[in-house]
Amino acid sequence: MPHPEPARSREQRKQGVLVRLEKDTDAWVSTASADGAPTLVPLWFVWDGEALLMATRRTNPTAVNLTPAGRAHIALGHTRDVVMIEATAEVVEGTDLPTAAGDAFAAKFSWDLRGRPGWVYLRFTPHAIRAWRESNEQPDRDLMTDGRWLV
Structure with a gap:
């Protein structure tokens, strides 16, 4: 099947990823329990230039995992326009969240969880990022490895 558009360069894909991180509001988050049971949930996020900040209840499987x-x-x-991120994460109590991060989350979603019992923030730091649209972008889809941009 012919590709509708020529493959984007890695530089173009990185710029597309950065736009998504800045402008998108939702992400699918996949984790696994200690015994390997998978969990996949959509969560709101804010990008601070280094990490994605999300929030959920402390008892939800995503936070527990x-x-x-x-x-x-x-x-x-x-x-047909996917960004896949492998990340390490930390659970951050609302009281321990830097003010700027909490303010950014509250401003983007009109929802401030910092003083809400039972809720935690999740800070995901990417160590690998891949992006592609069609099979013609499969080569060179790796844009970040070991936490460093390749372009």
């Missing part, structure tokens, strides 16, 4: 290993996969976009 992050406690021992701190690993997650995050997906942005749809199947």
Whole structure:
């Protein structure tokens, strides 16, 4: 099947990823329990230039799964314009969240959880990012490895 558009360069894809991180509001977050049971949930996020900040109840499987290993996969976009992120995560109490991060989350979503019992923030730091649209962008889809941009 012919590709509708030529493949974007890695530089163009990185710029597309940065726009998504800045402008998108939702991401799919995948984690696994200690015994391997997967969980996939949509969460709102704010990008601070280094990490994605999300929030959930402390008792939700996503937060529970992050406690021992701190690993997650995050997906942005749809199947024909996808950004896949492998990240390490930390659970942050609202009282421990830097003011600027909490303010950014509250401003973007009109929802401030910093003083709300039972809720925590999740800070995901990417260590690998891949982006592609069609099969012609499969080569060179790696844009970040080991936490460093390749372009």
